[in-house]
Amino acid sequence: MLTTRPRGTADILPGQVENWHYIENVAARVCREYGYREIRTPIFEHTELFVRGVGENTDIVEKEMYTFQDRGERSITLRPEGTASVVRAYLENKLYAGPQPVKAYYIGPMFRYDRPQAGRYRQFHQFGIEVFGAQQPAVDAEVMALAMDFYGRLGLNDLELHINSLGCPECRNVVREKLQQFFQPVLGELCANCQNRYARNPLRILDCKSNRCTELAREAPTTTDCLCLECRAHFDQVQQYMQDLGIPYVLDKRLVRGLDYYTHTAFEIMAPDIGAQSSVGGGGRYNGLIEACGGPPTPGIGFALGLERILLALESRGKLPDIQAGPVVFLVAVGDRAVRESFSLLARLRAAGIAADMDYQGRSLKAQMKYAGKLGVRYTVIIGEDELQKGSVVLRDMTAGSQRDIPADQIISALK
Template sequence: MLTTRPRGTADILPGQVEKWQYIEEKIVRICREYGYREIRTPVFEHTELFVRGVGEDTDIVEKEMYTFRDRGDRSITLRPEGTASAVRAYLENKLYAGPQPVKLYYIGPMFRYDRPQAGRLRQFHQFGVEVFGSYHPAIDAEVMAMAMDFYGRLGLNDLELHINSVGCPNCRPVVRKRLQEFFQPVLADLCPNCRGRFERNPLRILDCKSDRCAELSREAPTTVDCLCPDCGEHFAQVQQFLQDLGIPYVLNNRLVRGLDYYTRTAFEIMAPDIGAQSSVGGGGRYDGLIEACGGPPTPGIGYALGLERIILALENRGLAPDVTSGPEVFVVVLGERAAREGFALLAKLRRAGIAADMDYQGRSLKAQMKYAGKLGVRYTVIIGEEELQRNIVVLRDMESGNQREIPGARILQNLAEPAADR
């Protein structure tokens, strides 16, 4: 139907969008303080970018991407996540030629064909950061500290940071061998997806959401059991930096994340009270991704936080901001000449930085005042024939109900004064 939105999408309406703007303002501020600069990439990319970057064996690539052929018969995909696009932009625009590391952030819509549920839609929005060019474990701690700092500024101080190390190409063959040895006797009991993962990427079995696979993998070897000395030392230093910052964390040796590009540090941030999908964000290190996308060997790390899930967490805790973006002043006019004067005054108010509006329906005085009340304005400025003849306006405080006459020429000055001086 033309009057219904597609399943898994949402209209963000006035009254709700102000919550998004509040969060976005917090994002811009914290990114500036941490030295991250904004990047804006296309909402669609060549499909191969995500196949190579995200991993062809992931659920995202296998089942969730919105992919189509364009009129040039090219395979195009709506971006399901932001990291691959940031990597492509880093390479295409030769950001590697400038000072390193490069610290970027983005805010925007992503698309995955998934079963809609609370806080998870088919078109959803993410705030993400990416750091290219540093292997240092301190940058791992920084991005996690930044994410937790951001949540703290929103009042979400009861979230849990779960961390793990998924190793590197030197560790992975050991992990793969031990997992295959463990799952071989129960291979027939795994879900069809995990039976396919057994040969391609058995580590992904640990990430399966099937209750049966979760039970069968309960005693499976973990990545931490198989870390090489370098990865073990890196992970120890990451933990030490977090401890130095006083950031509590949970060691979760079953945390593998859902994308193939992760190496070494992986983390998720949990809010258990928002439903079955308790993660409100996560990320990790991806030291091989830029090379896999055709660039030089370059380390990288980042995270993405779901804005819908952040808002849900805020609402569940009663922390959602009570913010509005309506007018502060409403100009009430009576008569044709007053309407022209009111229209001119409206422009002056707006140029002075005062949010203002007026009636465009030809309503009566009573109806205009009632409408102004519904808008929630703080003040009304009333102009009629009598006021025009006397070169005054009536300024009414809608909260107290008090009103007074003031010279028309002083209305801007009066509205700009602190409330205590009015």
């Protein structure tokens, strides 16, 4: 139907979009203070980028991508996440030739064909950061600190930060073998998805939400149990930095991420009271991703936070700000001469940086005042024949209910 939006999408209406601006402005401010600069990448990319970058065995690539052929018969995909696109931009634009590390952030829509639920849509929005070219554990801590600082500035101080280490590829091979040995006797009891994961990526079994799989995996080996000496030392230093910063965290040995490119530090941020899917964002290190996309070996780390989930968390805690969305001043004109004078004054008010509007439907004085009340303006400026003759206007404070006459040439300074 022409009057129905596609399933899994949402209209962000006037009165709602101001909350989005608020979150985006806080994100931009905290990123600037941490030395991150904005990057904007295309909404669609060549499909191969996500197959190689995200991982061909992930649920995203296998089930959730919006993929189509363009008129040149090229396979194109709407971006399901932001990191692969930023990696491609880093390589294509030779950002590796400049000062390292490169610290970037993005805000924008992503697309996944998934089952819609509270705070999760098929078109959704993410705020994410990426750091390329820095291996030190302090960078891992900075990335998580930035995320928690961002939430703190929004007033979300009760979220839980869960962290784990997924180790290097050698560690992953060890845990892969141990998990296959562990699950082999009960393979037939796993859900169909986990039976498929058993051969390709048994680590994902630990992330299954099926009650039976969760029960069977309770005593399974974890990545933390299989870390090599170098990976363990890296993770120990990350935790020490977090403790130095005074940022509380939960060591979650069963935390795995849904994308194949993660190595070493992985983390997720939880808001348990916003629905069955409690995560409001997460991220981690991906030291092999740039190389997998055709670049030189380059360490990387980042996160992505879902804006819809953040809005849910803010709303559930009563933390959404009271934002003046419409005009601050409404001009009420009575009579043709007053309408013309108001229209000229309207332009002068706007030029002075004052958000203002006026009636365009020929309403009566009473109806204009009622409409101004519905708009929630702070002030009305009333102009009629008497005011024109006296060279004045009536300035009414809609909150206090008081009003006074002001010379017409002083109204801008009075409002300012």
